[in-house]
Amino acid sequence: xxxxxxxxxxxIARIFLNKILKGKIKTRATVVGLSGxxxxxxxxxTKAVAKSLGIRxxxxxxxxxxxxxxxxxxxxxxFFFHIDVYRLKNEKELLHLGWNEIIGNKEHLxxxxxxxxxxxxxxxxxxxISIIVGKKGFRNIRLK
Numbered sequence: 001x002x003x004x005x006x007x008x009x010x011x012i013a014r015i016f017l018n019k020i021l022k023g024k025i026k027t028r029a030t031v032v033g034l035s036g037x038x039x040x041x042x043x044x045x046t047k048a049v050a051k052s053l054g055i056r057x058x059x060x061x062x063x064x065x066x067x068x069x070x071x072x073x074x075x076x077x078x079f080f081f082h083i084d085v086y087r088l089k090n091e092k093e094l095l096h097l098g099w100n101e102i103i104g105n106k107e108h109l110x111x112x113x114x115x116x117x118x119x120x121x122x123x124x125x126x127x128x129i130s131i132i133v134g135k136k137g138f139r140n141i142r143l144k
Contacts, residue, residue, distance in 0.1 A: 003139040009041060013048035016143050020127055021076060029108035030077065031123055033115030036131035041139050042113045045129065046082055049111060053080055061113075063087065067097060078107040086114045091121035 003009040020030060034042040043061045050059040055070045062068040062084045070080040081102055088094055102108055103123055115122050128144040 001141045001143070002134075003041075003141055004136075006044060009044055009139060009141070010048035010051070012141050012143075013045050014052045016129070017049050017052050019143070026076070026106040028106055028123070028125070029103045029110050031103055031110045031112065031126040033122060033126050033128045034111060034113045034131065035116055035128065037133065040131040040133050041141075042129075042131060043084075045131065045141070046111045046113070050080060050082070053077075053109075055080060067102075072109070076107075077109040079105075079109070081108060081110040081112075083110065083112040084114065085112060085117050088117060091118045094118045094121050 001012050003012055020032065034045060036042050047059045050070065053072055053074070055072070057070060059068070059070070059082065062082055063086055066084060066087065068082045070082070072078055072080050085094055099121055102110060112122075115126070115128070130142040130144070132140045132142075134140050
């Protein structure tokens with residue numbers, strides 16, 4: 001999907017969110033990895049998802065704190081985790097932050113930026129989003 005601006009990105013984020021929240025009964029967390037270069041729009045996409053979920057707090061990149069947790073008023077998910085692993089050296093550092101507990105709980109919705117840095121820790125059921133900046137600054141957003 002091609003996004004020409006932040007409003008279109010928000011629309012794509014809503015479509016994706018609706019798609020992943022439909023379906024089967026969950027037995028573990030819903031995990032979404034966001035890949036793309038610096039400035040590609042991973043956090044902008046996540047902000048749009050958070051807004052669609054009804055999160056009213058300011059959502060910004062957790063680059064320095066690594067994990068941010070937000071409460072949700074949803075029957076399906078109780079918490080939204082926004083994780084940025086850019087500064088981590090490897091999967092072990094993520095595991096020390098309670099990763100297995102986070103992804104083991106079906107009431108958690110987890111968006112993780114830079115999943116390729118912790119590839120071995122990503123669960124096989126994780127959905128992936130790739131954001132590539134193209135011509136004129138447009139974003140090519142691929143949902144997998």
